[in-house]
Amino acid sequence: MIPFLDVVRRSFLQAAGDGFVGLSNYRTVLSNEAFRLAAGNTVRFIVVCLPLLLLLSLFLAVLVRKTVRFQRWVKTGFLLPMAIPAASVVIFFQMVFDEEGWLGQLVGLFGITGRDWLGEDSAFWVLVGCYIWKNLGYDMILWLAGLGAVPEEQYEAARVQGAGEWACFRYITLPQLKETVFVTGLLSFVNAFRVFREAYLLAGDYPHESIYMLQHLFNNWFVSLDIQKMTAAAVMLVILSGGILAAAERSCKTAE
Amino acid sequence: MEIHRLGLLLGKKFLNRLADGILLIMFLIMIFPLFMLAVNSFMGKQELLETCGAVLADSGGHVRIRFFPQYPTLRAYIRLLLDSPEYFTAFWNSMIQTAGVLFGQLFAAAPAAWAFAKFRFPGKRMLWLLYMLLMLLPFQVTMVSGYLVLNAADLMDTRAAVILPGIFSTLPVFILQKTFAGIPEEVIEAARIDGAGDFLIFFKIGIPLGMPGIFSILILGFLEYWNAIEQPMTYLKTESLQPLSLYLPQMIHTDAALAFAASIVTLLPAVLLFFCGQDNLEQGIAASGSSMRREID
Numbered sequence: 001m002i003p004f005l006d007v008v009r010r011s012f013l014q015a016a017g018d019g020f021v022g023l024s025n026y027r028t029v030l031s032n033e034a035f036r037l038a039a040g041n042t043v044r045f046i047v048v049c050l051p052l053l054l055l056l057s058l059f060l061a062v063l064v065r066k067t068v069r070f071q072r073w074v075k076t077g078f079l080l081p082m083a084i085p086a087a088s089v090v091i092f093f094q095m096v097f098d099e100e101g102w103l104g105q106l107v108g109l110f111g112i113t114g115r116d117w118l119g120e121d122s123a124f125w126v127l128v129g130c131y132i133w134k135n136l137g138y139d140m141i142l143w144l145a146g147l148g149a150v151p152e153e154q155y156e157a158a159r160v161q162g163a164g165e166w167a168c169f170r171y172i173t174l175p176q177l178k179e180t181v182f183v184t185g186l187l188s189f190v191n192a193f194r195v196f197r198e199a200y201l202l203a204g205d206y207p208h209e210s211i212y213m214l215q216h217l218f219n220n221w222f223v224s225l226d227i228q229k230m231t232a233a234a235v236m237l238v239i240l241s242g243g244i245l246a247a248a249e250r251s252c253k254t255a256e
Numbered sequence: 257m258e259i260h261r262l263g264l265l266l267g268k269k270f271l272n273r274l275a276d277g278i279l280l281i282m283f284l285i286m287i288f289p290l291f292m293l294a295v296n297s298f299m300g301k302q303e304l305l306e307t308c309g310a311v312l313a314d315s316g317g318h319v320r321i322r323f324f325p326q327y328p329t330l331r332a333y334i335r336l337l338l339d340s341p342e343y344f345t346a347f348w349n350s351m352i353q354t355a356g357v358l359f360g361q362l363f364a365a366a367p368a369a370w371a372f373a374k375f376r377f378p379g380k381r382m383l384w385l386l387y388m389l390l391m392l393l394p395f396q397v398t399m400v401s402g403y404l405v406l407n408a409a410d411l412m413d414t415r416a417a418v419i420l421p422g423i424f425s426t427l428p429v430f431i432l433q434k435t436f437a438g439i440p441e442e443v444i445e446a447a448r449i450d451g452a453g454d455f456l457i458f459f460k461i462g463i464p465l466g467m468p469g470i471f472s473i474l475i476l477g478f479l480e481y482w483n484a485i486e487q488p489m490t491y492l493k494t495e496s497l498q499p500l501s502l503y504l505p506q507m508i509h510t511d512a513a514l515a516f517a518a519s520i521v522t523l524l525p526a527v528l529l530f531f532c533g534q535d536n537l538e539q540g541i542a543a544s545g546s547s548m549r550r551e552i553d
Contacts (some may be wrong), residue, residue, distance in 0.1 A: 041428075060282065063275040070279060077283040078532060083530035084290060085483040087504040088519040092289045094508070095296075095319065098311040102321050133286065138541055145542035183545040186392070193394035197485045201505045207355055215486075218396035222403070230400045237397045242389055 025232040035233065037209060038217040045127070045213065046192050046254035053132050053188055054181070061147060062169070064140065086197040093202055098125055118203055124210040131195045138191070139184055140209035146180030147173065182248060189244075292522075298328045298517035304513055312512040326435025332517035340511075343518060345496055346503035353418050353488070353499055354481040358474055360423030368461050369432030374444070388548065391426040395486045406491060417491035418499075422481055428473040431540050434547035435469025436462060459479065475533045482526050 029035050049256060064074055091206070096102045097117035104115070117126055128199035154172050163171070199207060214237075223232045296304065299322075304312075307320045336343060371377070372384065390398075402421050403412075411417045439462065447457050463470070485501050492498060500522050508515040530537065 060279070061338055063279055066272060066275045067279060070276065070283075074279050074283055076531075077286045079534065079537065080290065080527070080530065081286060083479055083526045084523050085501055086485060087483070087501040088293065088523040089517055090288050090505050090509050091515050095308060095311055098319075100319055101311050102319060105319060105321065109490075133289075136282075136286070140543040141538050142545045145545055159526070164420070170511060180545065183548050186548065188545065190394075191393055193396070196394075196396075197483065197501075200485065200489075215394065217395045218399060219490070220401060227400065234397045234400050238389070238393060241392045241397075245385075245389060245392055 025228045026236070029229050029232045029236070032229070034212075034217055034220075035229075038212055038214045041124075041210065041212055042214045045124070045131075045195075046189065049128055049131050050185060051140060051191055052128070053135055054184060056132065057136050058143050058177075058186075060136065060184075061143035064144065065147060075137070075141070078140055080137070081134050082137055086201055089198070090201045093126070093130070093198070117209050121208075121210045123203070123208040125194055127199055127211050130198050131192065134195075134198075135188060135191050139188060142184045142187065143177075143180060146177050146184075150176050181251045184196055186245075186248065290527075293516055293519050293523075295323060295325060297332055297520045298330070299325045299516070300327055300329045300331055301513045303327055307513070310516070312508065329470045332349070332514055335523070336514050336517045336521060338539065340518075342503065343500075343507070343514075346498055346500045347521075349415075349497055350482060350499035350501065352415060353422075353484070354478055356415065356419035357383060357422035357425075357481045358477045360419065361425065361428050361473065361477055362470070364423050365425070365428035365432055366463070366466070366470070367458070369429045370436050370458055372429065372433045373436035374437075374462075387429060389425045391430070399486070399490055403490070412491060413493045413497070415497065418484065421487065422484070425477075425480075427544060428477060429541045430547045431473050431476070432466060432469045433468045435472075435544040437547070439465050468536060468539060469543065471533060471536040472543065475537050476540050476544075478529055479526055 016206065059197060060078070064071060094101070098104070099116040108255070115122070117123065150173055155168055158168050158172060196213060199211050199213065200216070200219075203211065205216065205223075207216065214233075218230060218233070221232075221233075296308065299307065303322075303326060307322050308520075309319075311319055372380070398421075406412050406417050411420070443461060443465075444457055447461055452460065483501055484499065488497075488499050488502055504515075504518055504522055507518055
């Protein structure tokens with residue numbers, strides 16, 4: 001914690017010496033084009049991924065509860081990507097998404113020419129897919145825990161009164177999942193920043209601009225030891241995260 | 257009436273089939289990358305060049321998708337295990353780094369989690385929120401302060417630079433707090449009446465009863481730090497200290513024939529551990545969720 005206070009102090013200082021420069025570091029960062037691009041991409045990524053992942057994993061969790069036969073297998077298969085290090089799948093992704101790669105061959109069958117999927121706007125969607133692949137199992141387990149906490153008697157009571165599957169889900173399950181939504185969303189948000197690993201290993205320091213994230217930017221600032229910009233940006237991100245946390249907690253409470 | 261019921265039953269059966277079908281397809285998609293890695297790792301040099309050369313070695317032509325090697329061989333594995341010392345250095349770097357973090361986490365996270373679960377102290381709620389905030393922050397945000405500290409302590413570019421910050425991760429505290437909070441208060445009361453002090457209670461009751469939670473954090477921690485990329489990338493410069501997660505991607509360019517086998521060997525420790533401890537892992541994930549939603553008092 002104390003190191004962070006030092007960061008706050010430094011964010012107001014000059015690069016050389018100890019001159020106080022007020023908010024000028026913050027102004028530099030905010031007007032920095034790379035920062036705008038990276039922040040925009042990061043926000044876009046989270047806005048696209050979070051709902052997609054949450055809905056898909058909830059849908060699968062509901063299905064998993066219905067199936068009896070493969071439950072164990074399905075869980076294993078879905079959690080497995082979590083255990084696979086990013087470094088190991090890099091070669092697989094290269095084989096798939098290269099201009100001459102497997103995906104190019106596959107779409108070739110339908111008369112579409114393959115492209116360098118990571119060198120264009122499609123890179124963004126590759127990363128989205130990668131994130132979902134990696135986190136689907138994790139979120140599914142969180143949902144399953146939430147779903148399991150709903151008392152079985154409530155369903156039985158509703159069924160006796162003639163409620164269908166959808167009605168049960170809509171009026172019993174969903175209202176009791178509010179807290180789980182909050183937690184799953186929060187953890188998925190944290191994990192969203194980890195796709196940097198795959199992005200970095202696949203595309204390096206300067207990937208296609210559709211996947212140039214804040215993480216890349218921080219990393220490049222770090223390489224050039226641009227401490228001023230980093231500290232100012234870090235302070236802003238901490239304040240933003242704190243704000244999101246507080247807002248999420250409040251909205252969760254008022255919902256109850 | 258009977259017919260109606262039969263129709264409902266059939267409809268239900270059909271829905272269940274549909275659910276199974278969807279799950280099966282998703283299952284296949286999820287494990288497809290692992291399957292392809294394994295298949296290609298059993299190919300010989302020549303076959304790899306034929307199927308993947310267009311991408312990995314710029315040999316021109318097209319790649320081919322083959323779901324089974326025509327001439328399966330273990331040669332890539334043998335060459336990797338007997339004849340690539342750099343790979344081994346990186347492998348051990350990863351091991352030391354991961355083991356160091358996990359070992360340290362036990363000593364840091366267990367007492368912290370115990371304090372959150374069993375004691376009341378002033379500022380506890382604030383501290384808990386602070387932990388939550390810390391968990392929320394991506395590595396890149398804490399990277400600067402980490403660097404400033406490590407630099408001042410002259411630890412940059414040493415193994416400790418990766419291990420020390422990892423020890424004080426917050427997720428293990430969340431998971432263990434949940435486990436410890438589940439230990440019934442009566443057990444602790446009974447021990448106290450028998451004259452056990454706080455330390456004795458922690459070691460004789462907290463640790464043994466908290467074992468499932470401890471396994472959970474060890475597995476989650478292993479998966480996380482075996483896969484660590486950001487930390488070694490920023491805090492290590494020396495090539496001979498690099499873990500597998502950084503060395504492996506370079507290998508694809510220098511020795512493509514080995515890259516598939518190397519990828520498999522890299523993921524093997526994590527995947528084996530995953531299969532041994534899947535239940536603990538699931539409990540850990542569920543605990544991380546439920547300990548965050550509960551208001552701490």
